[in-house]
Amino acid sequence: MEPVIQLDDVSKAFAGLKQRRLIKHVRKYLSSNGSGFKESFALHQIGLTILRGDKVALVGNNGSGKTTLLKIIAGLYRPTYGRISVDGRVLLLRGVGTGMVDELTVSENLFLYGVIYGMERAKIQEKFDEVMEWAELKDFASAELRTLSSGMRARMAFSLARHFDTDVFLLDEAFAVGDKDFKEKYEEVFRNEKNGDKTYLIATHDLEFARMFCTKTIWLHKGRLMAFGETERILQEYAAPTHADPVN
Amino acid sequence: MFYLAHEAGRSMQLFDRKYFQLLREISVARYKLKDQSTFLGFAWSLLHPLIMLGLMFTLFSGRVGNQINHYAIYLLIGLVQYNHFSSSTNRSMHVLLAMKSLTADAIFPKELLVIGSAIADFVELIAAMLVCLIIAKLSGVELSWPVLALPLVFLFQLTLILWVSLCLSCLYVFVRDLTYIYQAFMRLLLFATPIFYAPSFLEKGPAQYVLWLNPLSHLLNFSRSLILKGEIVPLTQMVLFFAVNLALLYGSIRLFRKCEPVFAEYL
Numbered sequence: 282m283e284p285v286i287q288l289d290d291v292s293k294a295f296a297g298l299k300q301r302r303l304i305k306h307v308r309k310y311l312s313s314n315g316s317g318f319k320e321s322f323a324l325h326q327i328g329l330t331i332l333r334g335d336k337v338a339l340v341g342n343n344g345s346g347k348t349t350l351l352k353i354i355a356g357l358y359r360p361t362y363g364r365i366s367v368d369g370r371v372l373l374l375r376g377v378g379t380g381m382v383d384e385l386t387v388s389e390n391l392f393l394y395g396v397i398y399g400m401e402r403a404k405i406q407e408k409f410d411e412v413m414e415w416a417e418l419k420d421f422a423s424a425e426l427r428t429l430s431s432g433m434r435a436r437m438a439f440s441l442a443r444h445f446d447t448d449v450f451l452l453d454e455a456f457a458v459g460d461k462d463f464k465e466k467y468e469e470v471f472r473n474e475k476n477g478d479k480t481y482l483i484a485t486h487d488l489e490f491a492r493m494f495c496t497k498t499i500w501l502h503k504g505r506l507m508a509f510g511e512t513e514r515i516l517q518e519y520a521a522p523t524h525a526d527p528v529n
Numbered sequence: 530m531f532y533l534a535h536e537a538g539r540s541m542q543l544f545d546r547k548y549f550q551l552l553r554e555i556s557v558a559r560y561k562l563k564d565q566s567t568f569l570g571f572a573w574s575l576l577h578p579l580i581m582l583g584l585m586f587t588l589f590s591g592r593v594g595n596q597i598n599h600y601a602i603y604l605l606i607g608l609v610q611y612n613h614f615s616s617s618t619n620r621s622m623h624v625l626l627a628m629k630s631l632t633a634d635a636i637f638p639k640e641l642l643v644i645g646s647a648i649a650d651f652v653e654l655i656a657a658m659l660v661c662l663i664i665a666k667l668s669g670v671e672l673s674w675p676v677l678a679l680p681l682v683f684l685f686q687l688t689l690i691l692w693v694s695l696c697l698s699c700l701y702v703f704v705r706d707l708t709y710i711y712q713a714f715m716r717l718l719l720f721a722t723p724i725f726y727a728p729s730f731l732e733k734g735p736a737q738y739v740l741w742l743n744p745l746s747h748l749l750n751f752s753r754s755l756i757l758k759g760e761i762v763p764l765t766q767m768v769l770f771f772a773v774n775l776a777l778l779y780g781s782i783r784l785f786r787k788c789e790p791v792f793a794e795y796l
Contacts, residue, residue, distance in 0.1 A: 295794065355636055357793040375634040384562055393558055396551045397635055 291363035338491035341501035369448025378438035416440035555645030578608035607724035621694030673759035
């Protein structure tokens with residue numbers, strides 16, 4: 282299998298909002314060593330290769346750098362150091378229905394959401410009834426989105442996302458809010474995708490889902506790559522009580 | 530073929546069918562969201578200029594306006610175009626922040642948010658100018674065939690708004706003070722644009738240069754000539770105006786695309 286995502290010593294640093302203030306710039310200019318800005322690193326020298334068709338889980342505690350890594354691969358952040366290459370079209374799904382608008386109706390949102398993620402309008406039209414039926418929202422087509430619960434929104438977003446076409450899917454806890462029935466439905470979709478040629482990189486805290494769908498796992502901790510390899514082995518290391526703070 | 534990850538958003542190209550479909554959906558969404566929580570909605574695009582018209586007509590019709598034919602319509606045209614420019618650029622400036630989840634979390638050309646916002650507002654300009662024409666006709670202005678060239682003025686105004694909006698929205702991501710700077714600038718522009726006075730009212734010298742450099746004063750001149758005088762301004766003047774604004778639009782798209790890869794970090 283050929284590589285589809287390559288990261289070479291990628292690091293990412295952020296400067297705080299307050300450091301944009303004019304006074305901070307003046308202080309930096311006047312400081313003798315010229316190093317007035319304090320940068321905090323969200324990722325440290327990450328190097329890894331993901332192959333075409335890989336299903337990779339991305340695990341780690343909150344603040345470990347999972348979202349930053351996904352956003353860097355998606356091209357939404359630029360790496361401070363290092364280089365990232367991607368072969369193919371990338372699609373990032375963050376949260377439930379990113380891009381949907383509360384004040385628009387369910388059907389208007391479906392079209393907006395679809396075209397944002399690269400679907401043709403005609404295809405959305407063609408799949409419309411099936412999408413609404415899968416999401417169990419047939420009676421809500423003309424309801425305003427804000428009247429839907431977060432679980433219903435998740436069903437709606439995922440129902441359409443099943444039809445997104447891309448080479449690399451980056452998912453960031455995208456559909457974690459659904460109920461038991463929804464979980465069963467989306468796990469079935471992923472089970473059917475398991476042997477497909479699409480590449481998936483999924484940030485998740487659901488280790489059972491990672492075991493079920495992902496053949497490989499990346500473990501991040503405080504922005505550092507702790508381990509990358511076969512899912513069962515990495516998850517055992519990750520779940521072990523001794524890893525409390527391996528960086529320290 | 531491998532490409533650098535930060536170029537991913539550019540995989541959707543200008544003039545691509547999907548690009549236009551996304552532009553359409555964003556424009557429609559922005560249009561539906563506009564004035565949604567107000568009672569009068571779209572009517573404000575004409576009510577606001579009419580309120581200002583009442584005030585300005587009372588203040589200026591005696592001395593400044595007494596040498597201008599159909600002064601009320603002259604004022605109304607100026608106020609509709611100025612207000613549209615002001616509100617449209619202001620809304621577009623904030624659109625990247627207003628639709629932060631899309632700007633920061635979705636992969637697509639972000640200039641579409643700005644262009645979509647400008648197009649959503651543009652519908653109001655067309656409607657408000659049509660109402661202007663009706664009011665002009667009812668108040669005794671003789672409309673003749675040159676008025677059919679008015680869509681050209683709309684196109685010029687859209688081009689102007691697009692490049693200004695692209696520059697402002699891009700800069701606003703990095704410099705939030707721009708809100709206050711732009712508010713002050715728009716107040717100055719109200720006086721530096723011949724809305725309630727004729728260009729000849731100003732003395733020759735620096736003030737005339739300011740008018741010449743102000744694209745809005747040219748736009749007002751174009752539309753007033755068409756509606757009030759029934760004349761088309763010289764073709765060279767229109768072509769030059771459009772060419773300059775088109776070049777600035779091209780430059781602003783280049784600037785926007787250069788800054789786009791770091792938007793998500795600053796929002």
